Structures are given as C-alpha cells and as structure tokens.
C-alpha cells in the first residue's frame with residue numbers, strides 16, 4: 001500500500017487545516033512521507049494561490065516541521081506551480097527557490113477572457129462554459145487542444161518534477177457533455193502530449209481528487225494511464241488534499257487501477273531523491 005502524498009494544500013493557500021494538522025494526521029495514518037505543495041503565488045487576483053508576501057513564512061513553517069518531526073515522518077517542501085506563458089519572471093522567484101524539494105507543474109488557466117483575465121478551466125462550471133463561449137467562440141475542441149498544447153510547452157521547459165492532474169480539462173465533462181474523449185482529435189491531442197512526456201523525465205501523478213468532482217474519475221483517465229504504461233512513463237499517486245481528511249483518499253483504488261493496467265511501481269520523493277517503490281496490495 002502506498003502511504004505517501006506529495007500534493008496537499010493547507011491554509012497557506014486554498015486548503016483547510018494548519019500544516020501541523022496534516023503532519024499529525026499523516027503520522028496517525030502510518031504514512032511514510034508527506035509533501036506540501038501550496039499553489040505558488042500569481043501576479044493577478046485569484047481565489048486560491050498563496051499571496052507572494054506569505055512565501056517566506058510558508059518555507060520556514062514547513063522547514064520547521066521537517067526538523068521537528070524528522071525522526072517520525074519525512075516531510076518535503078514543494079509548490080504547485082501554474083504554467084502560464086508570460087509570467088515566468090514573476091514565478092521564478094518562488095519556483096526556483098533552493099529551499100524547495102520538488103515542484104508540481106499544472107495548467108489551471110488557458111489564455112485570456114474577454115476582460116483580459118486568465119481563464120480558469122477548473123474553478124466552476126459556469127466559468128468553464130463562459131470561457132468556451134467567449135474565448136473560443138463556442139468551440140470546445142480548440143480550447144481542449146490549447147490546454148494540451150500548454151501542457152506540452154510546460155513539459156518541454158523541464159522545470160518541474162511532476163505533471164499535476166494531466167487531464168483536468170475534463171473536470172466538467174461528466175457524461176461527455178462538452179466533448180467525447182473517444183474522438184480522434186482528443187486522442188491525438190493526448191497522444192502528442194504523452195510523446196513529449198515520454199521523452200522527458202517528468203512523473204505523471206495519478207490524482208484521486210477527480211473522484212470527488214463532477215467528472216467522478218481520477219486524473220488522468222484509465223485510457224491515458226494505459227498509454228502511459230505502454231510508453232513507460234513514470235507515475236506516482238497523490239490526492240490533491242485540501243483538507244487533512246483527504247490525505248489518502250481513494251489510494252487503494254488508484255493502486256489497484258495501476259496494477260491492473262500493468263504498473264508494478266510508483267515514484268516517491270525520499271531523502272535520496274525520487275525512488276521507485278513497488279505497488280503491493
């Protein structure tokens with residue numbers, strides 16, 4: 001059983017719970033490692049990222065917990081960093097901090113809306129639908145293709161260790177209401193992205209949070225994970241917890257899905273770097 005999680009959000013960004021509550025819960029559940037991955041600061045108003053001025057306090061708080069619990073639980077300091085072309089110089093201050101143990105790269109914003117604001121694809125369904133209608137003139141396909149093009153651009157820049165929730169663009173696509181994941185254009189966009197990923201050393205996370213969202217599925221989908229296996233892409237299991245109660249949510253399901261499609265190991269950040277650990281029941 002995998003008992004580590006490196007994708008968590010505490011009170012420093014949009015999560016609920018002090019970091020120490022996460023640590024105590026992780027110890028109580030017998031976890032073997034815990035990583036904090038607050039949303040990195042952004043240079044525009046938003047509802048989820050850590051304010052830039054709180055970054056030093058975040059780093060020192062997690063570092064202090066690392067020390068305090070070093071004999072009981074390995075704790076790692078990470079960041080979930082948005083990939084948005086054009087804001088790199090603002091972001092590097094945070095994402096290149098030598099204090100960090102790892103970073104997760106994610107795409108939550110695709111292009112700009114009619115008011116010139118970055119369009120969040122995963123905040124709520126009305127915002128998702130509005131972006132399709134106004135930015136992409138009612139066409140879902142170019143919006144989805146643009147999302148995957150941004151993921152490829154991010155992977156090609158090779159600045160992150162992990163790709164966050166690879167197919168989160170499907171978050172509001174329950175019952176395939178916006179597009180069919182079976183369509184050839186969708187498969188082609190995914191396939192092109194996986195080819196870029198396979199040529200990189202990035203780890204794809206199996207993010208179980210999607211099971212609690214409208215789509216009711218993990219990110220990425222089973223079909224994508226199957227292709228990841230065929231292409232030998234490394235994977236890890238995370239829950240994207242926004243509350244300590246979700247630290248290991250649906251981990252057993254994720255592990256058995258991975259085993260069923262042929263994965264024998266997943267990656268974990270340890271004190272020696274990234275290491276493969278066997279997927280055992």
Ligand SMILES: [Zn+2]
Nearest residue numbers: 080106164165
């Ligand atoms: Zn995210």
Ligand SMILES: [Zn+2]
Nearest residue numbers: 007009080240
């Ligand atoms: Zn997250």
